[in-house]
Structures are given as structure tokens and as C-alpha cells.
Amino acid sequence: MSLERAVAPDPYDLLPPVPSFAVASADVADGRPLDELFAHPGVGGKNLSPQLSWSDFPAETRSFVVTCFDPDAPTGSGFWHWIVVNLPSSVTELPRGADPLPEGAYCVRNDYGERTYGGAAPPPGDRAHRYVFAVHALDVDRIDVGSDAPPAYVGFNLTFHTLARAVIRPTFQS
Template identity: 55%
Template sequence: MSEQARRPLPHDFHPPVAAFTVVSDDVSEGAPLKEDQVFDGGNLSPHLRWEGFPEGTKSFAVSCYDPDAPTGSGFWHWTVFDIPASVTELPRGAGSGDFAGLPQGAVQVRNDYGTREFGGAAPPPGDGPHRYVFTVYAVDQEKLEADADSSPAVVGFNLRFHAIGRAQLIGTYENPAAG
């Protein structure tokens, strides 16, 4: 097992919650991301659709995290929350900086690129395959105790106490060494 495969996911440290299902027209479990989801290849958030979330869900949050980034703390590519419970799908490109694909009231915080949008995969050349963990959280309140100036860590802190369900989909991406 590679060192990267052993790196924990952010929710590995959270209490167990109900599992539900997330699927995508753009990301397949364990498969390489499409060029659209790469930083210099389109930079579009993927389509995501979820179902089977627990009763009592009042909103959703969505994140994309690379635990394999060579930072010591991973890399947050996307964090959005306060998605109304009536919304169970985000179209491709919903994470754009103009917020056009997000439902009314949803909040995006800065990613680790420093922008309030989806930031695509961009591992260093030759660093091996990275995992891109798309997680949908079912939340027990309509509004998470965070705002647009919060960091992904603050959002994660609040999700630790308010997530009642979680679904994940993991894609990969590798930037080969320059030859």
C-alpha cells in the first residue's frame, strides 16, 4: 500500500453517521477525473446527484478534498454548504465563481487556491496519483454555523457536530513527471 493510500480522509475523524449514495455523470469511483475537472483543463465542478439520505436532513454540504497533496494538511478544492434539503443534484459547473449553478442560499467558501469556487485537480508533476474525495453531507440544520468568510476547516468543524449522513465518491488524477 502506498503512503498516499494510507492518508486519512477528513471525515475519518468524525463520529459515524448514516451512509447514503452519491453518483455523478462526470466522476466514477476510483477512476481518473475527466479533463474538465482539472485546473488547467476546464476547472469545472462535476455533476453530483444523491439519494437515500437520512430522515431529518435539513440541508446539505458538498466538499472536494485531496488528502494526498504534499502539504501536510491536504488540499481543499471546493466547499459549499447551506444547500436546501429539496436540492439533491448539482449540475456540472455549479461550483463556478459566479454561483450560477448553485441554489439560492448556498454558500461557497474559499478553497486552498484562495477563490470561492471549485478548483480543479493539479497535483505536482511526478507526485503520483492523488485522490479527489467528493463528499455530500446531510445536515441536521438549515443553516450551518459558518459564513462565506469561514475556512473549509471551520465548515468541517461544524459538520462534525451537525452531519447526520455522509456519501462520498473518490476520483483520481495524476500529473506525470515531465520527460
Template identity: 50%
Template sequence: MFTPIKALSLLAVSAALSACAPTTTAMIGGANAGNGGLMPSQRLSVAQPSASATAMSLRMTSPTISNGTALPMANVGSGNGCTGMNVSPALSWGGAPDGTMSYVLTMYDPDAPTGSGFWHWSVYNIPASVTTLAEGAGSAGGTLPAGAMQLNNDGGGLGYTGACPPVGDRAHRYVITLYALSKTITLPGGATPAYLGFNLNGATLAKTSLTAFYGR
């Protein structure tokens, strides 16, 4: 016979189990609409730079590139029909937040017809004391600051490779981004720029970008 005492006991057990269960909240609309309605417990959670990371005073300039303007021919690739000089741009920066231990610099074309964009340049472990890269520092024969390391670009060569979009494409974007990090980074041999990008998660204190355009 199901007595009131038994009913109370079942309710007590149910309450205890509920208190121990993980809490999940359904994703409905808004910024989470593209996640397929997955619950937080069903998605891989990766640490991201805080929202304040882009609101810091970190700033970057170039004597030859202004944000939103054409990429100079000096920074355009040579070969494959491109007639630039294939030289990495001169850059300078300041305003890094307290705790900055190193910098990472990348140049990325999100419009390349590859399905994953095209990494033109990736430099990591730039010392925190460094605030400039000379023109050509990332090109063949160039000199990087002591301690700084480069990865292969998506063309397969070490260091910088200039813009060279397909003929007839609308002008591509070339996004040069500087990251101020709370640590230096150790990467395995053969690491890709995408792998470097993954290692920026959780270590980025601030970042700033310049975007230039080039088409042919």
C-alpha cells in the first residue's frame, strides 16, 4: 500500500538527487542560436580572451599601412602572377597592459578561397620589451628580435609571404593582429598558425588589428 510516509520518503530522495545533479540551461535564440540548441554540457568549452581584451590601450601603427586602406605593393607577393616585393611590413606598438610577457603577431586573409582562409605570417614569443618590427623582419634574410619565432605560412615557407589573391576576386582583407600575452608559448615542431591561435586562448591580455585590402 502506498502510504503518505512512503510518498514523503520518495520526495526527499528526489530532492537530494536534484541537488547533486549538474545544472544546465537551454540555449534559445540570440548569440547561441547557431549552436544547434545544444546544452552547455554538450559543447566543448574553450577559454576565450575576456571581453575587455580589446578594450585595453594596446595600439599598433605602421608607417606604410593605415587601417582600411590598400596594402602597399612592397607587402604584395612575388611570383604566381603577382609583382610585389614580398616584404613584411614595418610595425610599431605601445600601450600593452600590465603583466604582458610576450607578443604574437599574425597576418591572415579570411577571404582566401580555401575554406579556412590563408595565414601569411605568424610570429610568436616576441619579447615584452620589443615595440617594433622593422620592414622585412619576417622576410627571407630578415632579422627578428632575439627569442622571437616564426611558423610556416600557408604557402609552406617559413615567415612572411605577401598577398596574392586570385585574379578577378574582389579585394581581399589582410588582417594584421598583435596579441599581448600573459606568458610565452611553447609549440611542438611543425605547429601550424591555427595551432598557435588555439594556444592564444586564455593567455591574451589585449589585442589590436590593422586591416588592409588588395585585389588584382
């Protein structure tokens, strides 16, 4: 069964524009399919977060937040797969399967209800989904959100503290 829907906009196209900086990965590439390593076990994956590294962010950056969002999920509101908050500005890379996280950083509950990375798992037969991995460079040392904060609340706080954003958008199809 194919779920025919219009392509959802990129979530960051709807927010105030900010400068970009460089993000790279040994594991994922813009517009390329994710390996099953990074998919949810429900679709045969290993549920590992991909390696990400970033550079050329603003000098005044005081911390980072890393997120992964599927705007193509058939929910009307997308699906949050990963929200890592309060990464110190000295951290410029997360390894594959980032666990443990650097001191002071933690995951906010994703839309699976877990405080960790949750891999790609589009409905079987649906078109390829985009997975928007974003690194947000912030003007504060930390955002004041608890680990039970909804991802939308984290996003609301990011809107007011993001100096720049780096994005990579792989895809996945079940």
C-alpha cells in the first residue's frame, strides 16, 4: 500500500533563516539512502546513530544541539528521532552509536518515547523519507529543558538561540 501525500516542506524552511556551517559524516550523505545500521530494529536495523562531525561554526558558539527529524512521517507533524541537547562548544563530533554522550549532554525523549537515538522506520511501501540531521550552534551554554521535554519545546527554544545550523539529509525506505 502506497501512502500518496504531498512532500512536506523542510522544517527549517519555516523558521527564521540563520547562517550555515559544515557538517560531515562517514556514515550518511545528503540525498543518499541510510544504511540499515541506522534504521530501527522494527525494519531490520541496528538503531545506531550515525557519525557526525562539524566545523566552521560561528566563533561565539557556546553549545550545540543535534537533532534528527523525519518531515515525511504520516503524522501531520513529522517524527522526531533524536534530540541531543547541551553539547559543549568543545565537542565537534559524535561517533557512530554515540553512547555515552559527552559530560553535560543528554537526549530528550524522541517520538518513540525513548531518550536515545531512534532509527528510521517509515511505513512499508511508503516513499523514501528524508531524515534531517541538524547541528544547531547556540548562543547559550545550555538550553533549560528537561529530558522529558517534548521535541517541539526544544525546537521552540532553539529558534531563539540558534546562531547557525548545519544540515545533512539522507533518506530511507522500508
